[in-house]
Amino acid sequence: MGNNFLHNSCTVSLPQTQCFDLLSAEEMQEIEENLVEVSYKKGETIAKQGSFAAYIICLSKGLVRIYIENFKETLILKILSSGNLIGLPSLYEENSVFPYSVIAYEDSSAKLIDINVFRKIVKNNAKFAFKIIEILSANTIQLYGRFFCFEKKQSYGRLADIILCLSGFIYKSKKFELLLSRKELAELAGMSTESVIRIMKKFKDEGLISENGKTVKIINYDLLSKISQHG
Amino acid sequence: MGNNFLHNSCTVSLPQTQCFDLLSAEEMQEIEENLVEVSYKKGETIAKQGSFAAYIICLSKGLVRIYIENFKETLILKILSSGNLIGLPSLYEENSVFPYSVIAYEDSSAKLIDINVFRKIVKNNAKFAFKIIEILSANTIQLYGRFFCFEKKQSYGRLADIILCLSGFIYKSKKFELLLSRKELAELAGMSTESVIRIMKKFKDEGLISENGKTVKIINYDLLSKISQHG
């Protein structure tokens, strides 16, 4: 892994639901008997910061954002696509409320697994628990990297990060439909909306990216990477 | 817990070594047969970012700092006192190197537990694994809060945080010996050394704290808290 984690401030997790492969038939059945599958429309709130975390959210379809807010400001922690688990830190009973809010970017659906059932299984299946430890660990390392980048990179680098991350991890293509507004990009990159607009314009003017409606295309990948690595 | 975690950017963990109470006699013995206890002098490096994480570090005495660095910059992630475990994210084999460096602030000692033995026990003892999940979860939530504060608070608030945190969690007294230099405070609060100096001076001029040699005393706790909560 080396120190690559220091170079990207975008947080995207890889699918995590393969952890369920480690469950026995009975355990799997118990989970299935204690979950509900819910659909969410674009823009709907899936979980609200501060509310009681009664379930682990297993995102089965769609794209969501996880963010923290206070009375006046918002920080997007990460963007998750299907196959991810949300709410694991609330397994710890002292973190019994959601520390963040979750909102659907596009029509999504999720399995809501009763947290007590999930907790019970974790406490009894060490292999499964180890997998959860792996997920939490990967998340922690990523967060360290993102933290470092936010502190040490300036706005051009952070925005380049986000674009590269969306392209590379979420859409897996150099050309993709940007579902995020400038305001949301701003919350994700930790800067003002106006700054995002200005920097995006500069990226376009300098031929790093092109934009056609909501479709973004990365033209000069190398230079964008260079900026991301702090240019 | 509510949203308190949003209000303090200082990261201090509470003792974690009670997790060992969950081990059987044989497991405990296996750990003890596979650890070495090492002493470190003030300023010595306990672990180096990027080096192979061959062990989990169990801090038994002293005070250390955990930090990330690249070729020119440093960010202190947290300060840990005795009773804390260091290196848990490396249980995940893909995080096989230390993502951070660890340095002793004062003469310290630590038990270095073979990571494979630790891993094996976690994989076989679900109660123990659950405890590790709790530790990682608490850490994650704290990190979210710190991240948010770093993004949204300005320097006065962040430095007030640090002072309150050192006083409240590390030294447990309103009067304590500040072992950190201005440079280190700066790395911990995410600002320049000069800014720390200026703000500390202002805090002194305005009667919030007093300083006598290395001894710092909090005089106006309420106002300092107010500044911390973003004043």
Next chain:
DNA sequence: TACCAATAATGACATGAATCATTTTATTTA
């Protein structure tokens, strides 16, 4: 198709905080 609301764009300006240069004060150590 016209209206309204949300989003994007742009320029002027303010400001928090970094950087740089220099001086003063502590702390090591020869």
Next chain:
DNA sequence: TAAATAAAATGATTCATGTCATTATTGGTA
């Protein structure tokens, strides 16, 4: 105990980025 080194302090200056005010554009819907 002096010399050397590191840490702290201070002022001047620069710079990145936020804020505010205004206009343009887009998209949804009455």
